[in-house]
Amino acid sequence: MSRSACLIFNPVAGQGNPESELAQIRSILEPEINLDIQLTTKEVGADELAAEAVKRGVEAIIASGGDGTLSAAAEAVIGTDIKFGIISRGTANAFANALGIPDTIPGACEVILQGLTRTIDAANCNGRPMVLLAGIGFEADAVEAADRESKNRLGVMAYILAGLKELRQLESFDVEIETDDKIVKTTASAVTVANAAPPTSILAQGSAGIIVDDGLLDMTIVAPATKTAAIATAIHLFQTASSGNGAERDDVGYMRAKQFKITTNPPQKVVIDGEVMEAGPAEIRCLPKAIQIFVPTVDEPEPMEKLEGLPNLVIEEK
Numbered sequence: 001m002s003r004s005a006c007l008i009f010n011p012v013a014g015q016g017n018p019e020s021e022l023a024q025i026r027s028i029l030e031p032e033i034n035l036d037i038q039l040t041t042k043e044v045g046a047d048e049l050a051a052e053a054v055k056r057g058v059e060a061i062i063a064s065g066g067d068g069t070l071s072a073a074a075e076a077v078i079g080t081d082i083k084f085g086i087i088s089r090g091t092a093n094a095f096a097n098a099l100g101i102p103d104t105i106p107g108a109c110e111v112i113l114q115g116l117t118r119t120i121d122a123a124n125c126n127g128r129p130m131v132l133l134a135g136i137g138f139e140a141d142a143v144e145a146a147d148r149e150s151k152n153r154l155g156v157m158a159y160i161l162a163g164l165k166e167l168r169q170l171e172s173f174d175v176e177i178e179t180d181d182k183i184v185k186t187t188a189s190a191v192t193v194a195n196a197a198p199p200t201s202i203l204a205q206g207s208a209g210i211i212v213d214d215g216l217l218d219m220t221i222v223a224p225a226t227k228t229a230a231i232a233t234a235i236h237l238f239q240t241a242s243s244g245n246g247a248e249r250d251d252v253g254y255m256r257a258k259q260f261k262i263t264t265n266p267p268q269k270v271v272i273d274g275e276v277m278e279a280g281p282a283e284i285r286c287l288p289k290a291i292q293i294f295v296p297t298v299d300e301p302e303p304m305e306k307l308e309g310l311p312n313l314v315i316e317e318k
């Protein structure tokens with residue numbers, strides 16, 4: 001066996017049975033990869049276990065748990081050449097959904113076994129590592145967007161409701177945004193800076209085309225004037241995310257830059273990768289090509305054909 005990895009496993013993440021989930025991961029990975037298994041505890045989190053693994057100079061780190069566990073472990077590998085794998089077992093699984101990685105155990109393990117990696121950007125927000133996004137003006141308790149159960153139950157509505165939940169207070173604030181080449185001043189209800197974002201994070205979808213390895217961060221500014229406008233904006237952002245076309249409403253703005261300095265009045269809380277920080281200015285800088293992450297093989301698009309229904313159709317098989 002030539003491959004090895006440190007598996008960091010949160011035994012309390014998600015709603016499944018952790019013993020059988022760990023057994024399943026081992027049965028899929030261990031025939032190919034020598035695993036050093038480390039369980040997180042209340043006292044010793046994924047951040048500490050991953051930092052120790054980095055110090056030991058492991059070949060790869062595989063993190064398994066909810067988004068909290070995955071972000072904490074990912075932050076430790078930023079800037080190293082240690083390959084990083086994720087096996088999501090949480091509720092929202094934003095991390096996997098943002099990077100197009102399956103959120104089932106067999107699917108995620110298969111990606112790691114295939115061994116293909118992509119080097120993605122990370123970011124630094126007020127001195128803290130960030131992989132997904134920073135939200136300014138978000139409701140702290142609405143950070144976890146649409147969960148799996150509501151997604152299954154409500155489908156598209158769950159995404160829209162999640163965004164609305166975040167906009168529900170509609171408290172606006174003045175914001176000044178400084179990039180390398182300009183200063184933008186406006187009023188907003190939510191400002192999101194994303195390195196990567198799942199489609200559920202609709203407040204990050206202004207540009208509808210977040211690229212995780214372009215050395216740039218994507219900012220979306222949302223400023224609906226009324227509750228009715230907030231509903232229309234949430235629906236519009238959901239549609240832009242699915243269609244790939246940027247937002248066109250007047251109350252949505254977006255731009256890309258290597259770094260942003262954001263000052264709000266009154267000061268707003270900053271939420272970094274789901275963790276709520278104290279209110280104040282935010283300085284966010286992209287760290288280009290910072291994490292080597294296991295990703296699925298990109299399938300070549302299947303040639304599509306649809307002929308049925310055409311008038312007077314004749315198809316001759318050759």
Ligand SMILES: Nc1ncnc2c1ncn2[C@@H]1O[C@H](COP(=O)(O)OP(=O)(O)OP(=O)(O)O)[C@@H](O)[C@H]1O
Nearest residue numbers: 010013014040041042065066067068069090091092
């Ligand atoms: N052995 C453990 N016992 C109790 N708490 C733990 C243990 N290991 C990790 N934790 C806690 O688990 C939290 C991280 O949970 P994580 O985000 O991975 O899963 P989750 O909350 O189930 O996911 P999601 O938010 O997607 O539902 C951290 O607060 C950490 O302190």
